[in-house]
Amino acid sequence: MERDAFLSRLSTRLAPGRPPATALTIPTLPMLDPEGGSLIDVFVSRAAEVGATVHRAATRAAAQRDLAGLLEEEGHCRIACPPALRFPAAERMWTPDPRDASFGLSEADWGIAETGGVVFRHHGAMGRQYSLVPPTVGILLAASRLVPNLAAALRLIEEDPPPACVTFMTGVSHSSDIAGSPCTGVHGPGSVDVWLLDDE
Amino acid sequence: MTSAPDGFETIVAATIADKELQRWLSDYQVVAKDWHDAALAELGDPSAWRQAVAQIRRHTVAHLDSYLDRFTANVEAAGGNVFFAATALEACEHIAEIVSSKGARRVVKAKSMVTSEIGLNEALEGLGVEVAETDLGEFIIQLSGEQPYHITGPALHKRLPEIRALFSEAAGEQLPADVDSLAAFARRALREKFLTADVGISGANIGIASTGTVVLVTNEGNGRMSTTLPRTHIVVMGMERLVPDWASLGPVLTMLTRAGTGERATTYVSAITGPRRDGDADGPDELHVVIVDNGRSRLLGTKYQDALTCIRCGCCADFCPVYRTMGGHAYESVYTGPIGAVVTPLLQGLDGHEHLPFASTLCGACEAECPARVPLTDLLLELRADVVERHGSRTTQAVAFRGFAALGERPRLWRMALAAAATAWPVLARLQHRLEILAPWTRSRELPTVARRSFGRIWAARRREHAEGGGARGA
Numbered sequence A: 001m002e003r004d005a006f007l008s009r010l011s012t013r014l015a016p017g018r019p020p021a022t023a024l025t026i027p028t029l030p031m032l033d034p035e036g037g038s039l040i041d042v043f044v045s046r047a048a049e050v051g052a053t054v055h056r057a058a059t060r061a062a063a064q065r066d067l068a069g070l071l072e073e074e075g076h077c078r079i080a081c082p083p084a085l086r087f088p089a090a091e092r093m094w095t096p097d098p099r100d101a102s103f104g105l106s107e108a109d110w111g112i113a114e115t116g117g118v119v120f121r122h123h124g125a126m127g128r129q130y131s132l133v134p135p136t137v138g139i140l141l142a143a144s145r146l147v148p149n150l151a152a153a154l155r156l157i158e159e160d161p162p163p164a165c166v167t168f169m170t171g172v173s174h175s176s177d178i179a180g181s182p183c184t185g186v187h188g189p190g191s192v193d194v195w196l197l198d199d200e
Numbered sequence B: 001m002t003s004a005p006d007g008f009e010t011i012v013a014a015t016i017a018d019k020e021l022q023r024w025l026s027d028y029q030v031v032a033k034d035w036h037d038a039a040l041a042e043l044g045d046p047s048a049w050r051q052a053v054a055q056i057r058r059h060t061v062a063h064l065d066s067y068l069d070r071f072t073a074n075v076e077a078a079g080g081n082v083f084f085a086a087t088a089l090e091a092c093e094h095i096a097e098i099v100s101s102k103g104a105r106r107v108v109k110a111k112s113m114v115t116s117e118i119g120l121n122e123a124l125e126g127l128g129v130e131v132a133e134t135d136l137g138e139f140i141i142q143l144s145g146e147q148p149y150h151i152t153g154p155a156l157h158k159r160l161p162e163i164r165a166l167f168s169e170a171a172g173e174q175l176p177a178d179v180d181s182l183a184a185f186a187r188r189a190l191r192e193k194f195l196t197a198d199v200g201i202s203g204a205n206i207g208i209a210s211t212g213t214v215v216l217v218t219n220e221g222n223g224r225m226s227t228t229l230p231r232t233h234i235v236v237m238g239m240e241r242l243v244p245d246w247a248s249l250g251p252v253l254t255m256l257t258r259a260g261t262g263e264r265a266t267t268y269v270s271a272i273t274g275p276r277r278d279g280d281a282d283g284p285d286e287l288h289v290v291i292v293d294n295g296r297s298r299l300l301g302t303k304y305q306d307a308l309t310c311i312r313c314g315c316c317a318d319f320c321p322v323y324r325t326m327g328g329h330a331y332e333s334v335y336t337g338p339i340g341a342v343v344t345p346l347l348q349g350l351d352g353h354e355h356l357p358f359a360s361t362l363c364g365a366c367e368a369e370c371p372a373r374v375p376l377t378d379l380l381l382e383l384r385a386d387v388v389e390r391h392g393s394r395t396t397q398a399v400a401f402r403g404f405a406a407l408g409e410r411p412r413l414w415r416m417a418l419a420a421a422a423t424a425w426p427v428l429a430r431l432q433h434r435l436e437i438l439a440p441w442t443r444s445r446e447l448p449t450v451a452r453r454s455f456g457r458i459w460a461a462r463r464r465e466h467a468e469g470g471g472a473r474g475a
Helices: A003-014 A036-049 A060-073 A088-093 A150-157 B006-017 B019-041 B046-062 B064-077 B088-101 B113-117 B120-125 B136-144 B160-171 B179-196 B222-228 B246-261 B305-309 B315-319 B321-326 B337-348 B365-369 B376-391 B395-408 B411-434 B436-442 B455-467
Strands: A052-057 A103-107 A110-112 A117-122 A136-142 A165-169 A174-178 A181-184 A191-197 B081-085 B106-109 B130-133 B199-202 B206-208 B213-218 B232-238 B268-272 B286-292
Touching (some): A003 B081, A117 A150, A150 B246, A165 B222, A174 B179, B006 B321, B019 B046, B019 B315, B046 B064, B088 B120, B088 B286, B113 B232, B120 B130, B136 B179, B179 B222, B199 B222, B213 B222, B321 B337, B337 B365, B411 B455
Parallel strands (some): A052 A191, B106 B199, B199 B232
Antiparallel strands (some): A165 B268, B206 B213
C-alpha cells in the first residue's frame, strides 16, 4: 500500500478525540547513579555477574601487555581487530577476517555501570564482527567513559546522528532455551574480557 | 460462554493430564517470578517505571500516524527502504520479491513474532528458499514443526530428551545428552547458515521515530549475526512498535528486559539505522523495513487501542495461572498468554477465537505485572461482551439470570430459595456429577457449597441473642 494511503487510514481512525500532539515529557525516574570510584566498582561487579572479566590497566600499553599474555596463555593463534588497535606483541597473530580469528579485539565508546555492559558506535573501521564472530573477545574501555546508567548512555548517543549500528553488549552470549538450562557462547562469544584503561 | 473448538479442549485436556509438564510449567513460573521481581526491585519504584512506559506507548500509539511518517522519513534518509503492508499477504509478497531479486536461496532469521503472524516462512519456503531460524528456541520448534509456546521462550515446553532427539536427527548422529554439547551443535549448524545466507530477516522490538532506528534485543547473538553478515537485511515490524526518540527508548528497553527475562539488559541490543555507510567495515549493503498493519489499524480509535501498547515482554504469561495450566499451545497462535487471548481475536477476528477471552479467571495477575500497564482484564471483558453481543445470550443463561434477578429483588422469596437449597444440598452434592443439565459446569468444577444456615439467619440469630442480653456465640 502507498505510504500516504496507509498513514491517512491511521489518521482518520485516530483523529476523533485524540489528545493534541504535544511533545512527550518523560517523568524523572529513580536510577542507579554512582560516582567516581564507586562507578568503576559497580561496573566491575555487574560485568562479572554477566560473565565478563574486567581487568584494570594503568595505561593502554599495560593493557596490551596483559592481553598478549592472555592470548599466549589461552593458546590463541589468530586475533582480529580494527587496524588502529593492532599492537606489536600480537602482530604475528593478526588476521583481517574476524571469521578466521579465535580472538576479536574492539574498543568500546562507553561502559554502563548499571548493567556492566559496553556500547559500540560501529563506524568506519570499527566493525561489528570483532565483538561478535570470534568465540573469545577483548574490549578496551577508557575508565573516563563509564556512565552510570542506560539513560546517560542514550543521552550521549543522541548527541550525534547515529551510525549504521550501535551495539550495547552486556556480558557473554547465553541462552536457557535448551530445557531451561543455561549455556553460554551460543552464537556470540562465550568469553569476554574488558580492559579498563585508568589513564584515559 | 461460547463453546471452545475441539482442538482447544483436546490440547488443554492433554496439557492438564501431563503431570510432568504441569510441574515443569509451575517450576518455570516460580523461577521467572523470582528473576522478574529481583530485576524490578532494583529500580526502586517499579510502578513509576511502568507508568512511564505506559505513558510513552499510549502517547506514541495515539499519534502513530505522525510517528510512522517521521520514522519512515528517517529510515529513508539513512539509506533504507520502507514498504507499507496493509495485509499479511502484501508483506509476504514484497519480502518474497526482495528475496527473489537477490537470487537468495538461504535466509537466516532472528526471532520475530510478526513474521510468524504473517506466515512468512511458509511463503518463502514455497518459493524454494531455505529459511533458517537462528534463535535457539525457534530453531528447536522449527525442527519439531510446532508453534511457539511462549513469547520469549518458544521451546519452553520441550524437555532435554526431546531436544536431544531433534538435534540428533538434524545432525545425522546421536549427540551427547548434555546441554553444552547440544548448544555446541546448534552453534556449529547455524554458524554455517549465518556465513552463507544471502538475506537476513529480523523483527524489530522497538523503532525509534526520531532517527529511523530499528532496535533488536537478543541474548544469543543471532540477532547481530543475522543483521551483520548477510548483504541484505529485511526488518519486519508491526506498525505500532515505535517510540518517539532515544530518551523514551530508555524506560521501554529497561522494562522489556527486566520484566520479560528478569535481566538488567539482554546481552545484545542492536540499534540499526540504515544500511552500512561508505567506509564501514561491515554490515549489510541494503536495509528494507516492512511495516505491517494486518488488522492493527482496526483497533485505533476504539476501546481496544491500548492493546497496541504491548511491548511483547511475555511476562503476562509468566504470572498467569491459566497459562500455567493449559500451556502455550492452547492459544493456537503465535501470541500466547493473556496478551495472546486479547490480540489473537482482535487481529484475526472472532471466528475460531471466541473462546480465548473466556480462557481467563480475570485474576488480574497479568495486568498487575504488565510493564506497559496494558488493561488486559478490561480488554478481555470487552471481548467477552462482543462475543455475547454477536450471539446473544443463551436461553438457559438468560432465564437463569432473570430468575436470579427476580429472587434477588424479593427478600422473602430469596430466603425461601436459600432454605430450600440448603435442604436439597446434601442430595445435590452427591448427584451433581450425574445430572446432565449441570454438566457444562460440573465437568471441570464442583457446585458451590450451600451453607446449612445462611449468613442472614446467623446474623439475625446473633442480633436476637445480643438484644436478649448475651447468650452462646456461634451458629
